[in-house]
Structure formats: structure tokens, C-alpha cells
Amino acid sequence: MASEPANGARVRVYEIQVPLxxxxxxxxxxxxxxxxxLGDIVRCYPTQVxxxxxxxxxxxxxxxxxxxxxLVEVFWELDxxxxxxxxxxxxxxxxxxxxxxxxxxxxxxxxxxxxLDARRALRDRVRIS
Numbered sequence: 490m491a492s493e494p495a496n497g498a499r500v501r502v503y504e505i506q507v508p509l510x511x512x513x514x515x516x517x518x519x520x521x522x523x524x525x526x527l528g529d530i531v532r533c534y535p536t537q538v539x540x541x542x543x544x545x546x547x548x549x550x551x552x553x554x555x556x557x558x559x560l561v562e563v564f565w566e567l568d569x570x571x572x573x574x575x576x577x578x579x580x581x582x583x584x585x586x587x588x589x590x591x592x593x594x595x596x597x598x599x600x601x602x603x604x605l606d607a608r609r610a611l612r613d614r615v616r617i618s
Contacts (some may be wrong), residue, residue: 498569508551509565513612516564520548524560571615604606 501516518529531541549561555561567575614617 499566500569500572502550502565502567502572504563508547508554509563511555512609513565514555514563516553516566517557518562518564519552519557520562520590524548527560569616575611575615 502513504514527545531538534541545560548562551563552559552561555563565618
């Protein structure tokens, strides 16, 4: 890598479109009372209700998947050096083999279906390195 990450720095990878699932997710943050207020907040933006409602459903599904109640935010937290190993140097096919941090992840319609094996391999790569 061009520059080494600062000692002690932590990176939190946030799920977008492709869930992290318990394979990689190691930080689940319950939204608690804030989750209940989100419905009221959403109604303030009527043109966005559909897309925001989907996001809220996904937070509820994530909660159920991780054995929580209500809504949650899910992250993959790792130290900066491990994150640098995951991202790697740019090369053919994109900057990294991990689909979620590619420049154009939307160009891979099978990312969700193929993702489990890739996430397991990525998790194992970070543990070993």
C-alpha cells in the first residue's frame, strides 16, 4: 500500500445493497428508541417514503438475523491494517476482489448470490493475515 494505516485505527464497513450477514458482521448496533422515531421522520419526506421504508425493513430483517429486536445497523469492524489487506492494490477487475468495495459494484448482478463464499474467504483471509 502507498501509506500504512495509523496504529490503532479501526474501520467500520457498512452494508449497502449486499448484507454483511453473520459471516462478516461483528458489530450490531441496536437503534433502540431512535428506531421508533424513524417512522415519524420518514413521513416528513413523502417523496422518499418508499425507498426509506425499504431501508427500515432491511434494518428489521438484520435485527432478526442477528437475534435482536427492533432495528439495527450492522458493520464489519476491523483494524486499519486488515482493511488495507482486504482492499489491496488496484489491479485487473477492480481495486479489490471483494465485490462490496469495487468501483462499480452495480455492474455485477450476481454479487448477492455469489457473495457468501466470497465473504467467508474474505473473513478467513483477514483472520490469517
